Amino acid sequence: MRNRGVVPVLILAGLLLLLPALAADPASPVFAESSAEAEAAEQRLPSLQQLVDEARPGDTLVLTEEKYAGPAVITKQLTIDGGKTAILYNETAEAAIRIEAPGVIVRGVNILQEAAGEETAAVAVHADQAVLRELRIKTAGFGILLRDADEALLDRNEISWLSTSNEADVTMGQKGNGIDLYNSHDNRIERNTIAGMRDGIYLENSNGQSIEDNRLYASRYGIHCMYVKDVRILNNRGESNVTGAMIMGVRDVHVAGNIFAKQSRNVNSQGILLFDVQNSVIERNLVEGNRVGLYIELSKDNQVIGNSIVRNFIGIQFKQAEGNQIQSNDFVANVIEAEATDSRENELAGNYWDSAQGLDMNADGISEIPYRINPFYQELIAKTPAFQLFFQSPGMMFLSGMYTEQEERWAKDGAPQMKLNTALAAAAPQLAAGNMAAEPVISDQTLILIIASMLLVTAILTILYSGVSKS
Numbered sequence: 414m415r416n417r418g419v420v421p422v423l424i425l426a427g428l429l430l431l432l433p434a435l436a437a438d439p440a441s442p443v444f445a446e447s448s449a450e451a452e453a454a455e456q457r458l459p460s461l462q463q464l465v466d467e468a469r470p471g472d473t474l475v476l477t478e479e480k481y482a483g484p485a486v487i488t489k490q491l492t493i494d495g496g497k498t499a500i501l502y503n504e505t506a507e508a509a510i511r512i513e514a515p516g517v518i519v520r521g522v523n524i525l526q527e528a529a530g531e532e533t534a535a536v537a538v539h540a541d542q543a544v545l546r547e548l549r550i551k552t553a554g555f556g557i558l559l560r561d562a563d564e565a566l567l568d569r570n571e572i573s574w575l576s577t578s579n580e581a582d583v584t585m586g587q588k589g590n591g592i593d594l595y596n597s598h599d600n601r602i603e604r605n606t607i608a609g610m611r612d613g614i615y616l617e618n619s620n621g622q623s624i625e626d627n628r629l630y631a632s633r634y635g636i637h638c639m640y641v642k643d644v645r646i647l648n649n650r651g652e653s654n655v656t657g658a659m660i661m662g663v664r665d666v667h668v669a670g671n672i673f674a675k676q677s678r679n680v681n682s683q684g685i686l687l688f689d690v691q692n693s694v695i696e697r698n699l700v701e702g703n704r705v706g707l708y709i710e711l712s713k714d715n716q717v718i719g720n721s722i723v724r725n726f727i728g729i730q731f732k733q734a735e736g737n738q739i740q741s742n743d744f745v746a747n748v749i750e751a752e753a754t755d756s757r758e759n760e761l762a763g764n765y766w767d768s769a770q771g772l773d774m775n776a777d778g779i780s781e782i783p784y785r786i787n788p789f790y791q792e793l794i795a796k797t798p799a800f801q802l803f804f805q806s807p808g809m810m811f812l813s814g815m816y817t818e819q820e821e822r823w824a825k826d827g828a829p830q831m832k833l834n835t836a837l838a839a840a841a842p843q844l845a846a847g848n849m850a851a852e853p854v855i856s857d858q859t860l861i862l863i864i865a866s867m868l869l870v871t872a873i874l875t876i877l878y879s880g881v882s883k884s
Contacts, residue, residue, distance in 0.1 A: 458482035461501060461510075465491065476522065483509040483524075487517050495522030497547060506530040508537035508558070518544040526552040527575065534558040534589065535572075538565060538597075551575040555589030556610065559597040559619075567592060567602045574609035585633050585655075590615040594622070602627065612637040613654070616644065624649065634659040635673065638666065646671065655679045657700070659686050666693040672844060676703040677726070683708045684725065690715055700725065701841045706747065709734040709756075717742060721838035731756035731786075731824060739764060741830075743838035751786040753824040761826040765838075769829050784826040 462485040464474055473492040476499035483503035487493075487510065495501075500523045503509035509524050517540065526535040533554035536545060543565040550556050556572035559565060572591040591607035592614045594600065599621040606628040607613040613629035616622055617639040625647045629635035635651030636658045638644060644663065648670040651657040657673025660666060673684040684700030687693075690712040699721045700706040706725035707717065710732040720742045722728045728747035729739070732754050739761045744750050750768050753759075761784075769784040833839060 458502060461485040461493075465493075483507075484511065485509070486511045486513060488513045490514050490516040492518040492520075493522065494520055497521040497523075497549075499523065500525060502527070503535075504528055506533050508534045510536045512536070512538045512540055512543050512562075515541045516543070518546070519548065520544070520546040521548075523549045524551070525575070526550065526554055529553040529589075532558060532589075534593075538562040541565070544568075545570060548572075552589065555593055556591040556607070557593070559592075559594045559600065561595075562597045563599050565597070565600045567600070567605060569604045570606075572605065572607045572610065585611055587611075590637075591629075591632070594619040598622075601625075606630075607632065612659075613651070615639075616641050620644070623647075629654060629657075637661075638663050642666070645669075650674075651676070653678065655681065656683045656686050657703070658684075659688075660690055660693070661686075661688045663689075664691040664693060666690065668693070668695045669697050672699045672701070673703065674699070674701045680704070684722075686710075687712045687715065694718070696720065697835075697837070699723065699837055699841055699844055701844075705730050708732075709737060713737060716740070719835060721745070721835065721841055722747065723838050723841040727752055731759065734759060736760075738762075739826075741834045743833050743835060744768075745833070745838045745841070751824070753786045756824055759824055761824060762828045763830055763834070764826050765830040765833050766826065769826075778831050780829045780831055782829075784829040786824040 458480050459478055459482065461481045461483055465485050465487055468474055468491055470489040470491070473494060476493065476495045478499065480500045480502060483501050484505055484507040499521070501509055502525050504527045506528045509526050510519060519536070524535040526533070535550040535552045535556055536548070537558045537560070539560050539562060541563045543562060545557060545565070546568045548570045550570065550572045551574070552572070553575045557567060557570070574588055588611040590612045591610040592602060592605065594616045595618060597619045600619070601623045602614060603623070604626045608630040610632045612634045613632045613636060614624060614627065615637045618641065620642050622641070622644045624636060624645065627649045629649065629651040631653050633655045635654040635656070636646060636649065638660050640662045642663060642665045644666045646658065646666065646668045650671070651673045652675050654676050655678070657676050658668060658671065660668065668685065676682040676684055682704040684703040684706045685695065685698065686708045687695070688710050692714050694716045695707070696716070696718040697720065701721070701723045703725045705727045706722040707720065707729045709730070712734050713736040715737045717737060717739045718741055722742060722744050724746045726747070727749045728744045728751055730752045734756045735758050737759045739759060741763045743765045745765070745767050750766055763779070766784045769780065770782060772780055772782050774781050837844070
């Protein structure tokens with residue numbers, strides 16, 4: 414009778430001893446399918462690192478297979494050519510391609526960086542004179558990182574955010590930047606297209622950059638500069654970002670020929686923002702359809718010349734800005750042309766303001782009546798935001814016209830132009846449309862006016878109805 418109890422126990426013990434062996438045995442029928450899939454996957458994806466290791470310095474690796482597995486670290490001067498068809502997959506938190514040797518060229522490779530993490534990137538450059546050209550990158554982290562890397566060329570790359578099943582849970586601040594530079598100098602960033610990232614192009618402590626002809630869409634900041642100098646930002650286009658160009662803590666920066674349109678989805682959206690900027694030139698840009706066209710704060714000794722500021726909610730806004738030259742700009746069809754707070758000694762001259770009441774007595778094209786930036790509405794809504802409901806109502810405009818307190822301290826254009834300075838403002842809708850989305854039937858400013866008018870009418874009817882009821 415005692416042996417009957419011992420046999421089941423021995424059988425159970427034997428099974429428990431066999432389970433680890435079954436689990437570890439790749440030939441077990443339970444794991445045969447997954448093992449076969451893993452082996453097939455390895456066969457489908459040759460290792461890029463192996464090809465790099467086998468190459469000699471100076472070689473050109475032509476990727477002839479359709480798919481490759483990353484990551485790969487390059488420690489010798491090589492050229493890698495993907496022919497625009499090779500795809501590099503990387504599921505690790507390491508960079509899909511990490512460059513640690515000067516003079517490396519990578520071109521025509523499609524990169525899928527599936528892992529996210531702190532500074533996880535599709536391409537990380539830690540050496541000088543790299544060339545990254547015609548890469549197509551989809552990333553769940555950063556696109557291209559440059560760290561202590563000088564004299565690189567980043568040309569005609571396409572970088573976009575890799576959408577996932579939990580995309581709704583990812584905020585813009587949790588994404589990586591498209592192109593991110595730190596302590597990297599004298600680089601050229603040209604003709605790239607970046608969409609859906611945190612910042613399109615981010616520069617920090619990196620001087621002497623040339624940023625030209627890039628396209629920047631649907632990110633937080635299209636171009637974001639922090640603590641840099643001698644940077645050229647030329648002929649770029651940005652649309653539907655929170656801010657087109659965020660220029661902060663910089664000096665000797667040249668921002669020219671850019672188009673920043675439709676940055677209006679956020680209450681803090683601007684076409685171009687200057688914060689703590691000195692000795693810089695902002696010229697010949699088109700800022701169209703933004704919440705604020707040009708915002709200048711704590712900045713001095715800058716030249717803002719020949720820009721077209723068109724159809725923004727606020728054309729130009731000053732805050733504690735002094736000693737700047739605002740000349741020969743065109744302000745057209747903005748809901749509020751200008752606002753200024755605690756800003757003195759800015760030189761405004763020769764600008765065209767389509768809302769100004771001008772009078773040209775000697776036919777020289779310059780109005781004898783100066784254009785003054787009345788701070789009444791801005792100061793009123795700062796104290797009582799609810800008064801925004803009466804924006805541009807007859808009563809608000811009457812009160813604004815009556816307000817003359819400290820008028821001698823208001824910012825003013827002493828010689829406003831009677832005609833447009835350039836043809837850029839007149840062509841603004843066509844230029845902004847360029848390669849961008851079609852113009853909406855009703856602009857944001859028109860929609861705001863319609864809503865404000867409806868609310869005003871509702872308030873008046875409510876007051877009248879209440880009065881009649883009481884009587």
